[in-house]
Amino acid sequence: MKKQTKTEKPVNNEKVAADNNEKVMSQLSETEQALTDENEQLIAENEQLKTENEKLTATCKRLQSSADKSDTYLNQLVAMKNDFESYKRRMKFNGEQAKKEGSQAVLTKLIAIIDTFEIAAKHLDGDNLKAFTMVQNQFEQVLTDFGVVKMDVMGKPFDPVKMNALSKLDRGAENTDLVVEVYKNGYELDDKVLRYAEVLVGS
Numbered sequence: 001m002k003k004q005t006k007t008e009k010p011v012n013n014e015k016v017a018a019d020n021n022e023k024v025m026s027q028l029s030e031t032e033q034a035l036t037d038e039n040e041q042l043i044a045e046n047e048q049l050k051t052e053n054e055k056l057t058a059t060c061k062r063l064q065s066s067a068d069k070s071d072t073y074l075n076q077l078v079a080m081k082n083d084f085e086s087y088k089r090r091m092k093f094n095g096e097q098a099k100k101e102g103s104q105a106v107l108t109k110l111i112a113i114i115d116t117f118e119i120a121a122k123h124l125d126g127d128n129l130k131a132f133t134m135v136q137n138q139f140e141q142v143l144t145d146f147g148v149v150k151m152d153v154m155g156k157p158f159d160p161v162k163m164n165a166l167s168k169l170d171r172g173a174e175n176t177d178l179v180v181e182v183y184k185n186g187y188e189l190d191d192k193v194l195r196y197a198e199v200l201v202g203s
Helices: 013-121 126-145
Strands: 148-150 163-169 179-184 187-189 192-195 197-202
Touching: 013 126, 013 187, 013 192, 126 148, 163 179
Parallel strands: 163 197
Antiparallel strands: 148 187, 179 197, 187 192
């Protein structure tokens, strides 16, 4: 008995090509769809990032604005502090000056009383002069306690900064331009003249 030979059907190349083409197109379509989906996702993420960036930029601007205002306020505060310190120094200086000038005015008036003491002492003697001199010395001590110093000018060269010359007297060549008599004593306070000494100068 003869063995039947199986007949192979001829391959349809066009159909195979079409099938392959369809598979490729299907794969391309799927890839394209995946890329499109991924692209859309990236676009959405990019938009979200842009929105967040805008928010961050706005926040940075607000923070910068607040920092600028803080710097302005700080500078103003420093300027005000410096002005206040200057004001305090001026007020302290003015207060000290006013106190000093007030003391000088009072002491100058008290010095005039010493002249009265000296004139009165010339008309007293004995126990009366002794008691009067004690009061006079006590009064002069009060002035000394306040820093008032009587000028020592007798026999010294004439100094126009501290003395007023009432006249000149002929007391010999050795006394030329020297104080030969003191009409009124001069007084100083902290190297400031409270009253000029009134003197007679030798010529």
